[in-house]
Amino acid sequence: MLLPAFEYARPESVDEALAELGRHRNARVLAGGQTLLNALKLRVVQPDVLVDVSRLEELRGIHAGGDGGLRIGAAVTYDELAGSPLVREHHPATAAMSARLVDRQVRARGTIGGNVCLADPTSNFPPLLVALGASLSVRGPDGSRDVAAEDFFVAPYLTAVRPGELLVEVRLPPLASGERVGYESLQLGTDSWALARASALVRCNGAIEHARVVLGCGPVPVRQPAMEAALRGRAATTEAVEAAAELAGEDFEPPTDVHASSEYRHAMGKVMAARAVLAATREER
């Protein structure tokens, strides 16, 4: 299909990309293009200018801090996340999740930055990044600012990145000793959108010391403080976790659509929350 007319720009640096974005009110950032090209075909977006950041070296790196925290460039692909020795060592669940996303063709092109900036409510990364306590580094004409993942997702398909700004980096804090990550999702088939999703970061030393549980597939990913509080101090048994998960669903307002009702997704959100926590307590490193 022929795409609508636009100007294509391939800047050589983040500064040049920001200049392009500043010059044109109706510009879009192109990274892997695995959603944007379809949106262009469907005329859902009709930008004047497409600013291609997919080759910017500044956005292509994965770096580890001395503490095991990771700085991941926004244009790093799913394949690169999955194959990175640093990600596999310091954030094995993130690497494992990336290795199973969509299909090999999409994993070769799709990027973590494109994924989170799209802010599709059914995506894997948004709830995971909130559970990990990630922060996102956004650059604009006036400099950089860091946005906590919890504040980054504003509404479906809307993030804290303002016009003229560019997401440059995703920062994953180090996992503390005893901290593990789990994620679970309910899909109708292996290729369908998720109906409900949960990610959990759990610190477990015999008993659960701390848990961060996040539900996905509502308008934005949401923390589950009542469930988190109920888990604290409990043994990581199926019974205890499932009992705590009865309290999940706070501020979780998934839509009703052809795939499932809101009520069903809400009920399944609790099940996913329990499974994600149990997966986190049993994750092998």
Next chain:
Amino acid sequence: MGDSAHPITVTVNGERHERTVLGRQLLVHLLRDALALKGTHIGCDSGNCGACTVVCDGQAIKSCMMLAVQADGRAIETVEGLSGPLEPPDPLQAAFTRHHALQCGYCTPGMLMAARTLLAENPRPTQDEVRRAIKGNVCRCTGYVNIVRAIQDAAGTLE
């Protein structure tokens, strides 16, 4: 605001091409229309079916989901690169023939190119690995069993 034109250099099946493309031109159209390589098929045109799969710098990608200008400086391999019309078929192609791994044939070029990248990374894949590798390729005849067998046979892992 309108179109923009860009000179690009792209290597396709080992041959270097210099072309000027519109910013909005898809890679699959460059291959099929400008370079007359019709082996790469357009199925869904929305990234779902994998019929347009080609290899870009060693990775399988969907050529309807990449701009032609993004192929600048890249090496692309299409199904025509597997074997010429007067040459013996590539081992993967021969295995597809032996196992009747194509019915209508529409998905075949994409299946072959996805399989090619799998075997380059993992020369002896299990059946599960083959199935996962062609997850992005839809066969509208639903002939998956023979396709998986053919790929395993080419890899020497068919039991």
